[in-house]
Amino acid sequence: MTNKISGVISFIFFILVILFADIAKEGALNGINLALRTAIPALFPFFVASTLLSQTGVTKFLGKIFSPIMHKLYGLSGECAGVLVLGFTGGYPVGVSAACELYKTKQISKNVAERLLGFCNNTGPAFIVGICGVGILGSVKLGLLLYFIHIVSALICGKFFVNNRCVSYENNKNTKNIDFSTALVNGCEQAAQTSIKIAGFLTFFSVLIAFLRHINIILPDICYPVLYSFFELTCGLMILHEVYMPVNILIAIMSAMLAFGGLSVMCQALSIVKPLGLSFKYCFIGKILHSIIAFILSFITTAFLPIAVPTVSTNIYIPMIPKTYMLVICIFILYIFTTSKHMKNTL
Numbered sequence: 183m184t185n186k187i188s189g190v191i192s193f194i195f196f197i198l199v200i201l202f203a204d205i206a207k208e209g210a211l212n213g214i215n216l217a218l219r220t221a222i223p224a225l226f227p228f229f230v231a232s233t234l235l236s237q238t239g240v241t242k243f244l245g246k247i248f249s250p251i252m253h254k255l256y257g258l259s260g261e262c263a264g265v266l267v268l269g270f271t272g273g274y275p276v277g278v279s280a281a282c283e284l285y286k287t288k289q290i291s292k293n294v295a296e297r298l299l300g301f302c303n304n305t306g307p308a309f310i311v312g313i314c315g316v317g318i319l320g321s322v323k324l325g326l327l328l329y330f331i332h333i334v335s336a337l338i339c340g341k342f343f344v345n346n347r348c349v350s351y352e353n354n355k356n357t358k359n360i361d362f363s364t365a366l367v368n369g370c371e372q373a374a375q376t377s378i379k380i381a382g383f384l385t386f387f388s389v390l391i392a393f394l395r396h397i398n399i400i401l402p403d404i405c406y407p408v409l410y411s412f413f414e415l416t417c418g419l420m421i422l423h424e425v426y427m428p429v430n431i432l433i434a435i436m437s438a439m440l441a442f443g444g445l446s447v448m449c450q451a452l453s454i455v456k457p458l459g460l461s462f463k464y465c466f467i468g469k470i471l472h473s474i475i476a477f478i479l480s481f482i483t484t485a486f487l488p489i490a491v492p493t494v495s496t497n498i499y500i501p502m503i504p505k506t507y508m509l510v511i512c513i514f515i516l517y518i519f520t521t522s523k524h525m526k527n528t529l
Contacts, residue, residue: 198393209392213385216416221384222377224308228272229376232280233369235264236287237360255337257344258298261289265302270333273306274443278451278465279376282458296461300468301340303451305332305415305440313416314436318423324433331437331483335476339468379453387414387446408435415444430484437480441472 199206235241241264249260256262261284269277281302285295307329315325360368391414401409403425411418418439422432448466455462 205392205396206389209389213388217381217384228276229373230369234365236283237365269302269304274447275451277302278454296464297343300343300464301336331479339472380450383446383449391417411439414446434477434481438473438477441476442469
């Protein structure tokens with residue numbers, strides 16, 4: 183049954199490419215421009231950095247420093263701290279690449295790598311502050327707020343992947359560091375391969391978005407940005423501010439979009455994970471949990487926003503929200519982070 187559905191979808195896409203070749207070409211050009219001018223220049227240095235950190239032994243050093251914290255909060259080894267830092271600063275899919283690099287160099291086990299994938303893959307600060315904060319909301323402060331919520335919700339999400347079995351792994355003591363020149367060559371080669379994959383997926387989903395726009399399906403206004411961001415994040419965000427809605431709803435939906443990332447990001451991560459034989463289940467579940475938590479945190483946090491919020495769009499109005507709701511989220515966060523790492527995990 184699955185093969186039949188896949189065949190039908192492939193056939194429909196083939197027909198669309200033939201009937202609307204000019205639209206496919208335009209979409210492909212947009213995707214290539216997005217990849218070459220924005221995505222790859224921003225991500226390539228972080229891909230190289232993740233390989234250098236792993237192969238030159240920096241992650242081992244970080245592991246010794248952050249081991250108590252990672253063990254206490256998540257039941258993970260200290261080497262995973264470096265992955266989280268790269269995941270929070272590099273953007274999609276740097277966190278996945280960094281986690282897989284640790285697994286390839288046998289610094290973490292398969293179980294640790296798979297669970298780490300559940301919350302290490304995140305949007306970078308440049309994208310959130312630059313695109314969402316300045317570009318859409320017209321405010322650096324709101325961009326920084328979105329980034330802070332993004333980090334906190336990802337860290338909370340990580341608590342759902344706690345597992346006692348993740349901690350110990352003996353093989354990491356036997357791994358040898360590689361000299362800098364060799365690690366640099368390896369990093370550039372791997373970063374180039376990953377960049378090509380990212381460019382391919384961005385191009386494909388840009389073509390798909392172009393088809394969706396041309397077909398012009400009649401849906402409620404809010405459905406368009408949600409639908410587009412489900413496939414490709416940037417496209418959905420660009421039209422989100424055109425929809426008339428309260429600012430707290432706008433920010434909450436935007437936060438959920440950033441946390442989920444879209445199918446394009448999922449495919450980019452899958453292309454890195456699959457060759458290593460790692461399960462993609464935790465990564466997929468993690469992005470869903472992350473988006474839900476980010477939506478809730480953003481919705482309640484915006485109760486404290488001032489009435490005058492600068493935005494690029496004129497279609498946003500500010501509601502009055504009871505500030506007492508913040509107490510609920512504070513209690514939730516404290517409960518999550520103070521719960522023992524030995525809590526039963528069903529994921």
